[in-house]
Amino acid sequence: MTISDTRNEMTVDEAITNGLKQFSEEDLFLIYDEVLRFITINRDRNARHSPKDLLNIDGYQEFKEIRNEITKILKNFRLISRIERVFINVKRRKEFSVPLNHLHAIKNDKRLCRFTFNYIKNMNKNGNPKFYINNNPYMQINNLIMSENIVISHRFSIRIKDSQKIFVSxxxxxxxxxxxxxxxFNEWAYTYLINNNSEFRDIDYYPVNKKERSDLIISFLDYLYSFKNEGYKTLTNNLYRAWTQKKFRDSNKTNKNSSSQIPKDVQKKLKEISKKINRTEEEILSELISDKYRELMINRS
Structure with a gap:
């Protein structure tokens, strides 16, 4: 049987399935871009499906969504020779694409991927950084790299390595x-940040459970530390201090109860400080404990 005979027996669906098997899911963005190029170059009027531009598919959350989109478009090509030509072109383009081996290692670390994505996006913001978050940041990094020209993509490759070094160190x-x-604390901290930080309040992302809230808060603080360090220090100081004060209030400890176990000479000093700075003994103790906790626990690296 000749190659021509084999091709005649192959269906369009089989051609697409066999072609996709040759590539990893990270290659899907490259395949998608090549499909768009093929449609544009050939001005395929028979293609009834109008695909999104590569830059506008960042709303997808999973690689399988991109795969399904590619399959749908390729089916409209109808001719197996056209489908095979797309995959041949992708193989050639891969020879010149940016190697992302150092990115594969962090695929399952969402926190690091989110930091890397924010690092790449904000490196040239010239003092006007912005926080970005997505449920699949690894996929978004791949999309970002593949949607740029080869020169910029290679710069991104360097920035990925830089971001990993900064994150670890x-x-x-x-x-x-x-x-x-x-x-x-999880629910309280989320509400506190919304009420006390305008940038956090404006994030177009709405976590529905404890894990998503936790990931959002940590990723946001990672971003602040790297791009708005003074704001990070102020916000985290206020956050943990406010939490400690809340715990004091919730425990219904009165000034008397708070100091009942304190030696009398220390109680006397505490009262003098309270009068001197016009603050309650509870507020003073709360702030001292919060500051000491932060010194011992939060700032350890």
Whole structure:
């Protein structure tokens, strides 16, 4: 049987399935872009499906959505020779595409992927950074790289490596506040940030459970630490101080109860400080404990 005979026996669906098997899911963006190029170059009037531009498919959350979109478009090509030509062109383009081996290693680390995506997007913001979040940041990084020209894509490759170095050396051990696993703190911190930080309030992302809230808060603080460090320090100081004060209030400890276990000489000093700065003893103790907690726990790296 000749190659021609084999092709005649092959269906369009089989040609698409066999072609896609040759590539990884990371290659799907490259395939999608090649499909768009093929349609444009050939001005295929028979293509009834009007695909989105590569830059406008960032709303997809899973690679399988891109695969399904590609399959739908290729079916409209009808001719197996056209479908095969797309896959041949993709193989050629892959020879010149940016190697992303260092990106594959972080595929399942959403926190690192989110930091990397924000790092890439904000490197040339010239003092006007913006926070980005998506449920599948690894896929979004691939989309970002494939949607740019080869020169910019290679710059992104360098930035990915830089972001990994910064994350491991400076950020990984920050913002891992274990209280975020506590539902009360988790919900309170989310509300606090909405009420006290305009940038957080304007994020177009709405977490529906504790895990999503925790991921959002940590990723946002990672971004602040890297691009708005002074704002990060102020916000985290206020956040943990406010939480400590809330816990004091919720425990219904009166000034008397708060100081009942304190030695009398220390109680006397506490009262003098309270009068001197016109603040309650509870507020003073709360702030001191919060500051000491942050010194010992939060700032450890």
């Amino acid at each position: 400076k950020i990984k051990n920050l913002n891992n506040e274990k209280n975020l696993n506590n539902k009360d």
